Amino acid sequence: MNELRLGNQLEKLREEQKMSQEEVAKQVGVSVQNIHKWENNQSYPEFEHLLKLGDIYGTTIDEFIKSDAALQNKINISEEEKEDDDELLHPGFYIGIGIMFLGTFLSLIIGNLTITMVTNIAGMLIICFYKEILKLLKDIKKDFYEQG
Secondary structure: OOOOOHHHHHHHHHHHOOOOHHHHHHHHOOOHHHHHHHHOOOOOOOHHHHHHHHHHHOOOHHHHHHOOHHHHHHHHHHHHHHHHOOOOOOHHHHHHHHHHHHHHHHHHHHOOHHHHHHHHHHHHHHHHHHHHHHHHHHHHHHHHHHHO
16 A cells, blocks of 8 residues: 555544444454544554554554554654663753752752752652653643544
8 A cells, every 4th residue: 555644544444344433443352442543643542453454454553553654753753762761861860969969069058958958859859750751741641632
C-alpha cells in the first residue's frame, strides 16, 4: 500500500472485510470509540491491538507501520527517548542540586534551618524521580489532548 495514514488504512481494510466498527471493536476487545479514533487518525492502537487487527485483516504490523510515515516518526522518537534514559547526569540532577544549594543559601541569609530541610528533601526527590515526573507530566498532557 502506498503512503496512507494508519487510520485510513484501518478503515479501508475494515470496509474491504465488510465489517462494522462494532464488530472489529468486539474482536479486538476495545470500545467502538477506540476504533473510531484510530480510523480518524486521532490516536494509535497499542501494539497488542495492532497484532489483533493484523489477524482480522490478514496483514502484518510491518505493513501498518511501513504505510504510515507519522507512525514511523513516532516510533523513532520513542527510541530516542529510551536512549536518553541511559544518561547518567540528567537535567533533574542539576535542578535538584540547584534547589538544594538555593535552600542552603537562603537558610544562611534568613537563619531558618527549616528552609534547608525542605529544599534538600525537594531537591533529592527531583534528583531521584525526575524521569518519572517527566513521564507523569507527558501522560497528563497526552490524556488532556485525547479528552479534547
